[in-house]
Amino acid sequence: MSQERGGVDPLTADVTAFSEAVVRERRTLKRALTDARLVAGIGGAYADEILHAAGLSLVQLTTNLDTAELARLHEATQAVLAMWISRLRVEASGAFPAKVTAFHPGMAVHGKFRQPCLVCGTPVQRIVFATRETNDCPRCQTKGKVLADRALSRLLKKDWPRSIEELEGRFGAKPLRNQPEN
Ligand SMILES: [Zn+2]
Known part of the structure; x- marks a missing residue:
């Protein structure tokens, strides 16, 4: 199942191949999904939507x-991915969509800071990196923890991480567990 170049194709990989790629390196899920060496072709916006x-x-x-x-x-x-490929193709009248990583108003959490989660109505939270924003729902995804505005800022104290790598470096020393052990 290994590939010499690039990550697995997320649309065709079976659960075994996909899982092997995702867990190959100790990363945050956001970073792993958007790392083309592990999983091909997933932008930040879609990673937010997938994790939600x-x-x-x-x-x-x-x-x-x-x-x-x-x-x-x-x-x-x-x-x-299948839903968005289909949806964007329809909106682009069959042409290949031009900006597949951009914010789309139909997304559930990406770009929806403070707006209600489409599933549970909880305001969407965000973590802001240098120029990018990543979003999730604290109720659907982090067991009610507000990572960006409270817990994470306490954890990081002085400033926001400038990159996902920096964020992971900090969590690497003391992993933040959002899920109970069982
Ligand atoms: Zn939610």
Whole structure:
């Protein structure tokens, strides 16, 4: 199942190949999904949407996922990508969509800071990096923890991370577990 170049194709990979790619490195889920060396072709906006659909936190570490969570992530990845490919093609009148990583008003959480989650109505939270924003629902994904505005800011104290890598470096020393052990 290994590939010499690039990551697995998320639309065709089975759950085994997909899971192997995702857990290959100790990363946050957001970073793993958007790393083309592990999983091909998923932009930040879609990663937010996939993690929301899977009910998983963007700062959950890949090495902490159990089999059921990986299966849920695989299913959500294929469902969300297939839905958006179809939707964007329709909106582009059959042409290949020009900006597949951009914000779309129909998204559930990406770009929806403070707006109600489409599933539970909780205001969507955000973590802002240098120029990018990543969004999730604190109720659907982080067991009610407000990572961006309270818990995360306490954890990080002085400033926001400037990159996902920096965020992971900090969590690497003391992993933030959002899920109970069982
Ligand atoms: Zn929600």
